[in-house]
Amino acid sequence: MNELEHVHMGNGHGLPEIVKIEKIVDENRNAKTFFLDKRIGFKPGQFLMVWIPGLGEKPFSISYAGAMTGITVYLKGKFTRRLFEMNTGDRIGIRGPYGNGFTLKGNACVVGGGAGIAPLAPLIENLDDPYVILGAKNADELLFDKRFPDAMITTDDGSKGFSGFTTELLKNILKERAFDVVYTCGPEIMMKKVFEICENAGIKCQASLERYMKCGIGVCGHCEIDGFRVCKDGPVFSSEQLRIMESFGKTAKLKNGEKVSIEDYTRHRYE
Ligand SMILES: Cc1cc2nc3c(=O)[nH]c(=O)nc-3n(C[C@H](O)[C@H](O)[C@H](O)COP(=O)(O)OP(=O)(O)OC[C@H]3O[C@@H](n4cnc5c(N)ncnc54)[C@H](O)[C@@H]3O)c2cc1C
Numbered sequence: 508m509n510e511l512e513h514v515h516m517g518n519g520h521g522l523p524e525i526v527k528i529e530k531i532v533d534e535n536r537n538a539k540t541f542f543l544d545k546r547i548g549f550k551p552g553q554f555l556m557v558w559i560p561g562l563g564e565k566p567f568s569i570s571y572a573g574a575m576t577g578i579t580v581y582l583k584g585k586f587t588r589r590l591f592e593m594n595t596g597d598r599i600g601i602r603g604p605y606g607n608g609f610t611l612k613g614n615a616c617v618v619g620g621g622a623g624i625a626p627l628a629p630l631i632e633n634l635d636d637p638y639v640i641l642g643a644k645n646a647d648e649l650l651f652d653k654r655f656p657d658a659m660i661t662t663d664d665g666s667k668g669f670s671g672f673t674t675e676l677l678k679n680i681l682k683e684r685a686f687d688v689v690y691t692c693g694p695e696i697m698m699k700k701v702f703e704i705c706e707n708a709g710i711k712c713q714a715s716l717e718r719y720m721k722c723g724i725g726v727c728g729h730c731e732i733d734g735f736r737v738c739k740d741g742p743v744f745s746s747e748q749l750r751i752m753e754s755f756g757k758t759a760k761l762k763n764g765e766k767v768s769i770e771d772y773t774r775h776r777y778e
């Protein structure tokens with residue numbers, strides 16, 4: 508059991524627990540971290556269902572452990588806009604932590620893209636000297652580059668670090684170094700490429716997937732992907748599981764159940 512798992516959390520009734528926003532930190536021009544007045548025991552990779560009255564519940568990964576648990580939120584649509592309008596002292600509801608989380612192994616490489624770095628951050632802090640690749644479209648959109656000063660940075664436009672995708676850097680590094688496991692979270696197209704690179708190199712991969720969630724606890728079935736429930740069986744999936752997921756990197760279901768390409772799913776806004 509790691510340090511994070513000692514503290515049990517939740518009201519035990521499956522109802523949102525009301526917590527106070529203790530601190531808000533601007534991480535980059537699109538992302539803020541909301542620190543809650545509660546220590547939560549969790550495994551890196553697990554998420555909370557956040558409740559805002561009138562707007563329902565949405566899943567967010569735990570990005571900071573400690574006396575004040577943190578979630579790092581990217582501004583997207585209605586729900587995240589409402590969160591961005593909140594101030595310290597405001598209250599939200601939370602359920603969780605839910606999901607399986609990452610399985611910790613030695614000699615690891617971590618590949619994060621965009622908002623995907625959020626669930627990877629507590630993992631990086633619990634691994635022994637991992638090789639970390641953090642990628643974003645440009646320098647302004649990088650997340651946690653100051654929190655992890657030893658990380659290799661990639662930007663699509665070359666405004667900071669390696670110019671190109673995280674996957675190109677991963678391929679280069681694998682020519683020189685061997686790893687037991689590669690952990691990844693980010694745009695699904697990126698994770699699919701990371702997985703394929705790992706398959707070719709004979710390295711185990713753990714990828715944290717996103718699907719539209721309603722209940723967050725394995726009941727409604729909405730987050731299903733090829734027989735797996737992302738909220739309960741995932742969000743972290745192993746190479747063995749990714750190998751048999753035909754929809755991985757290809758399709759996902761919108762809120763109304765319609766199956767669309769992963770590109771259209773990522774672009775979709777519910778307003
Ligand atoms: C396991 C998991 C962990 C996540 N962790 C984070 C995180 O740490 N930081 C972060 O910024 N975002 C995270 N997300 C995504 C986050 O839930 C959405 O960005 C948020 O719900 C957007 O809501 P909105 O109303 O602002 O935008 P909308 O316009 O409603 O949606 C924008 C996009 O967000 C996604 N989304 C919306 N509602 C849901 C939902 N109920 N379940 C899953 N995805 C949804 C869809 O891709 C949608 O296209 C996570 C999602 C999952 C499944």
Ligand code: FES
Nearest residue numbers: 721723727728738
């Ligand atoms: S969100 Fe309901 S089963 Fe996963």
